[in-house]
Amino acid sequence: MIGLINIAAALVLAPLVPGIINRTKAKFAGRKGAPLLQNYYDIIKLLRKGAVISWSATWISKIGPAISLVAVMISLSLLPLGGGASFLSFSGDLILFAYLLGVARFFVVLSALDAGSSFEGMGASRDVMFSALAEPTLMISLLTLARVSDSFSLSGIYSGLASSWGGHGMAIFLAAVVLFIVLLAENSRIPIDDPNTHLELTMIHEVMVLDLGGPDLAFITYGAALKLWIFSSLFGGVIFPSSSSSCALSLLSSISIIFITAIAVGVVESTMARLKMMRVPQLLSGAASVAMLAFLISFLLG
Numbered sequence: 001m002i003g004l005i006n007i008a009a010a011l012v013l014a015p016l017v018p019g020i021i022n023r024t025k026a027k028f029a030g031r032k033g034a035p036l037l038q039n040y041y042d043i044i045k046l047l048r049k050g051a052v053i054s055w056s057a058t059w060i061s062k063i064g065p066a067i068s069l070v071a072v073m074i075s076l077s078l079l080p081l082g083g084g085a086s087f088l089s090f091s092g093d094l095i096l097f098a099y100l101l102g103v104a105r106f107f108v109v110l111s112a113l114d115a116g117s118s119f120e121g122m123g124a125s126r127d128v129m130f131s132a133l134a135e136p137t138l139m140i141s142l143l144t145l146a147r148v149s150d151s152f153s154l155s156g157i158y159s160g161l162a163s164s165w166g167g168h169g170m171a172i173f174l175a176a177v178v179l180f181i182v183l184l185a186e187n188s189r190i191p192i193d194d195p196n197t198h199l200e201l202t203m204i205h206e207v208m209v210l211d212l213g214g215p216d217l218a219f220i221t222y223g224a225a226l227k228l229w230i231f232s233s234l235f236g237g238v239i240f241p242s243s244s245s246s247c248a249l250s251l252l253s254s255i256s257i258i259f260i261t262a263i264a265v266g267v268v269e270s271t272m273a274r275l276k277m278m279r280v281p282q283l284l285s286g287a288a289s290v291a292m293l294a295f296l297i298s299f300l301l302g
Contacts, residue, residue, distance in 0.1 A: 002084035002085065002247055002251070003077070003084070003085060003086050003087030003088070003089075004087060005251065006076075006079065006080070006081040006084070006086065006087065006251075007076050007077060007087055009081070009251070009255060010076050010079070010081075010226060010229050010230075010233075011073075011076075011226075013229070013255065014222075014225040014226045014228070014229040015037075015039035015040050015043060015222065015225045016036065016037075016039070016259070017225060017228045017229055017232060017258065017259070017262045018039050018224075018225055018228060018262075019034070019035070019036045019037060019038055019039050020036070020259055020262040020263060020266065021189075021262050021263075021265050021266040021269065022034055022038070022266070023036055023266070024262070024263050024265075024266025024267060024270065025266050025269055025270050028266070028267070028270035028271075029270070039221070039225060042218075042221060043218045043221055043222050046213070046214055046215065046217050046218035046221065047214075047215055047218045049213065049214040049215070050214050051213065051214040051215055051216055052213050052214065053211075053216075054115050054116065054117075054211055056115070056116040057114050057115055057116065057211075058114055060107075060110055060111060060114040061111050061114045061115060061216075062216075063107075064107040064108065064110055064111030064114070065107070065108070065111060065212065065215075065216040065217075065219040065220050065223075066216075066219055067103075067104075067107045068103075068104040068105075068107040068108050068111075068219065068220065068223050069104075069219040069220075069222060069223040069226075071100045071101070071103040071104040071107070072100070072101070072104045072223045072226045072227055072230070073226065074100055075097050075100040075101055075104075075230065076226065076230065078093045078094075078096060078097045078100075078154055079097070079154065079230055079233060079234075080154055080155040080158045080159065080237070081233055081237075081251060081254050081255075083158065083159055083162075083241070083242030083250045083254070084155075084159075084247055084250065084251075085155040085159070086154060086155050089153050089154070089155040089156075090153060091151075091152045091153050092152050092153070093153050093154055093155075094142045094143075094146065094152065094153070094154050094157070095139075097154060098135065098138060098139055098142070101186070101227070101230075102131075102135060104223065104227070105127070105131055108127075108208060108209070108220065109124045109127060109128055109208065111208075111212070112124040112207075112208035112209070115211045117210075117211060119207060119210070120207055120208055120210060120211060122207065123203055123204055123205070123206070123207030123208040124208055126204045126277070127204050127205060127208060129281070130185060130192065130204070130280060130281070130284060131185075131186070133185075133281060133284035133285060133287075133288060134182050134185040134186055134284055134287075136288060137178055137181075137182055137284065137287050137288040137291050138179070138182045138186070140178075140288065140291040140292055140294075140295055141175045141178045141179050141182070141291045141294070142154075142157070143295060144171055144172075144174075144175045144291065144294045144295045144298050145157045145161065145172065145175055145238065147171075147295065147298040147299070148161075148164045148167075148168035148171055148172060148298050149161055149164050158237045158238075158241065158242075159242075161237070161238060161241035162241040162242070165241070167301060168297075168298055168301050170294075170297055170301070171294045171295075171297040171298040171301065172238060172294075174290055174291070174293060174294035174297070175238060175291065175294045176235060176238040176239050177290060178287050178288075178290050178291040178294065179231070179234055179235045179238060180235050180264075181283065181284070181287040182231065182287065183228075183231040183232065183234075183235055183261075183265070184265070184268070185280075185284060185287075186227065186231055187224065187227055187228045187231060188204055188205035188206075188224075189265055189268075189269060190268065190269040190272055190273075190274050191268075191272050191273065191274050191275040191280075191283070192204075192274075192275070192280055192283070192284075193205055193206075193274070194274050197274075205224075228262075229258060232258040232261040232262060232265075233254070233258055235261055236254065236257035236258050236260070236261045237254065237257075239257070240253070240257050242254055
């Protein structure tokens with residue numbers, strides 16, 4: 001039952017996360033900012049429009065955004081929240097979880113290439129290059145958490161972290177730092193990418209969806225919000241593992257931590273400049289090194 005509540009909470013509340021980030025950035029800039037529910041309005045507006053697809057595009061452009069959204073939704077069923085078990089939980093589910101997110105990215109990239117625009121192809125190549133560094137880093141971090149919690153399932157990992165901080169605090173802290181960097185990279189946030197930029201020399205994710213509109217763009221926008229929810233939940237669950245015996249209290253505290261993580265992302269984006277494109281691989285390579293260090297420490301300590 002708690003697994004279904006987790007999925008329902010994510011499906012309903014996920015569009016709030018980008019709204020909280022944007023409001024935080026607006027506060028830092030001294031602006032009123034867009035309404036907190038602006039993402040909901042945008043998605044509803046796009047769903048009411050008709051789809052416009054390039055004459056040179058194939059069936060891949062028609063189904064790519066929908067498959068990407070479905071893959072992210074399925075990954076939600078593996079995500080634990082509030083210390084309880086996820087809707088689907090089995091040994092090794094963290095590998096399926098990472099691959100489902102990879103499938104979602106693959107079909108967005110495929111749709112961008114299918115449009116036949118060199119501009120979108122440029123964004124797709126950048127996205128693939130950075131994901132080649134971010135995905136192994138994510139896997140090493142999850143394997144570190146699996147090592148310290150002695151479980152190979154996401155539900156087992158996050159339910160066992162509260163008791164693991166005492167003996168493996170350093171390894172868990174380093175894994176959390178890496179997960180936050182991966183959160184920024186996988187969700188195209190500053191300093192990796194800027195979701196508000198429209199400069200052709202710097203765009204990554206936004207350039208891949210320039211030709212999309214109507215329901216297809218709504219699927220991509222909603223899927224991006226769900227992905228942001230997922231990574232915020234992964235990071236928040238490591239920093240503040242739930243230890244309450246009350247399911248309702250644990251769920252409420254976990255959702256609050258996700259929103260606090262969104263505020264932290266907004267603070268980072270308000271206080272940092274975007275990195276030069278050539279510096280991004282260095283940042284992600286450094287994160288991978290820290291992830292490997294955390295993995296080695298987990299062996300040394302235990």
